[in-house]
Amino acid sequence: MNKILAACFCALLASCMGSDYADPNMTENPFGNSQIAETNVMNIGDLKESKDFKFIIANGAYKKVEKSIQIKGRVTGNDAQSNLYNTISIEDATGAIEVSVGQGGTSGFMPVGQEVLVELKGLYIGGYRKKAQIGTVYTSANGTLGIGRMNRQEWAQHYKIIGTADPSQVVPTEFDVTKIADASYINANASRLMTISGVEFSAADGKAVYAPDDGSVTLTSNCANRTLKGLDEKKIVVRTSTYAKFAKAVLPTGKVKITGIFSRFNDTWQIQIRSLDDVVADDPFAGIDGTGLGTAESPIDVTRALSLIAKSAYEATKEYYVTGIISKIKEVDTGNYGNATYYISVDGKDANNLTVFRGYNIGGEKFTAEDQIKVGQKVVVAGTLTLYGTEPEMNAGNKIISIK
Structure with a gap:
């Protein structure tokens, strides 16, 4: 009798589960919200310059998005090496913006080159020291309100993964040093993936590291700002978290090419490299015929x-x-x-x-x-x-x- 009841229970359970359980749908990405439809996409550059948000961003305020607006772009930076903390950088042909979300491990499902559609309705857009961010309202320790990190559950309802990641579609823009203090240039390019060539770390001596935590460098928010020779530290720095996986790596000497997210803090460019691969020795002879380095060892x-x-x-x-x-x-x-x-x-x-x-x-x-x-x-x-x-x-x- 017990065997008959058990068989009947199993048959009933199987019928309740339905065919989808037996044959799961593997075509949908398990991350994000696959139900978001592409209906009202706005260029990132236009969004940041729009009358609804330009003033908000510039003045450190925030505003809830009340109507359906979407952005679509590719991921250029994430938390893979822990230097972009709780931040995902998204860029299209017109500009870039940073998403602030309280979630680690985002690089696992949002690698560089991943195209993503973001539904902004219900989220907040604001400015932190003039840097445009997508997030939610945040209350600081002293009770001040500002733009901050949304929780991962809320974020999951607002993005859709499109296709598979294609890193070849992510090409950094060359930074124009002549426009380092140009307000319109920083507004247009803040948070972009960019490259600056032929620069040298001021502190590089074969021993100094990116972000020491031994008191040898003044830290702000657990980050070290490294200056570049010949460039005003009030205009541009390389910013590295002491929690970055490469924080204790030795700064390279000589001229280098630096690629990273060119974020901003008011009117200062803050370059955030994503990994050590973003800093390479600069080739002073790129595009030059002939051979040699011009040194005694290599004329x-x-x-x-x-x-x-x-x-x-x-x-x-x-x-x-x-x-x-x-x-x-x-x-x-x-x-x-x-x-x-x-x-x-x-x-x-x-x-x-x-x-x-x-x-x-x-x-x-x-x-x-x-x-x-x-x-x-x-x-x-x-x-x-x-x-x-x-x-x-x-x-x-x-x-x-x-x-x-």
């Missing part, structure tokens, strides 16, 4: 020296090491000046020459005999580069490093 060849000059890509005060073969000698002064003017090329032929103007012998010594240099000899010469009229040359005062 540039004449082709690269000529390319640097032709493209005005050389640094006027920098000493470059250049290697070539003497193709012609114009003059060797063995008197008071003790210098020589000659030409070098890649192959020793009298074409595609770099003029070595009034240079000195090895170690900066004066020439005492005309036969101290000869056509066909291979030399490494150190000096500054210039374009004199139409003639590419190495400035007077250069010296031979080696000759053979």
Whole structure:
């Protein structure tokens, strides 16, 4: 009798579960709200500049979205390395905005390159120190109200995952340093994924790290602001949380290219890198012909020296090491000046020459005999580069490093 009742119960349970339980629908993304339909999409740039929210954002206020407005863009930054805390950066062709949500692990279902549709009705848009955010009303410890993090349950009802992530669709914009203090530029580009090239960390000495927590650096909200050489710290910094997985990584020395979310704090750019992969050694010879780095260990060849000059890509005060073969000698002064003017090329032929103007012998010594240099000899010469009229040359005062 018990076996018969058990069989009947199982049959009844199976019928209540229905066919969907036995054969689950695997086409819908389990995250977010798949029921959101694309009906009233607004460009992010237009949203931030709209009469409803422009003043709100600029003045640190907030406003609830009362009508159905949507934005659609791709994720450019998340919490994968814990430097963008409770923040998801979303960008389209017109601008970017940050979503503030009290949820960790968002990188698992919102990786970089993931397209997402966000229904804004019922959420709040506001400004934190002029930075545009999507979130909810937040009460600080002192009772001040402002824009802050929504809870994950609320957020889940307001976004829809579209397709699969495609990181190739996320291409950083090159930051224009000449517009670093341009108010319209920061308004238009704040929170974008951008790249700044040819910069150096001021504190980089082979030991300093991104975000130490040992008291060696003043922290604000558990973050360290690192400055860049030659750039006003009131205008731009690299901001890293002490909780970032790379917080204790050593700052790279030399010129680097930095990619990150170019957030803002009032009128200061705050670059937030997403991982150590966002900081790479800068290639000063990108787009320049020839070979070599211009150092004693890696001299540039004449082709690269000529390319640097032709493209005005050389640094006027920098000493470059250049290697070539003497193709012609114009003059060797063995008197008071003790210098020589000659030409070098890649192959020793009298074409595609770099003029070595009034240079000195090895170690900066004066020439005492005309036969101290000869056509066909291979030399490494150190000096500054210039374009004199139409003639590419190495400035007077250069010296031979080696000759053979």
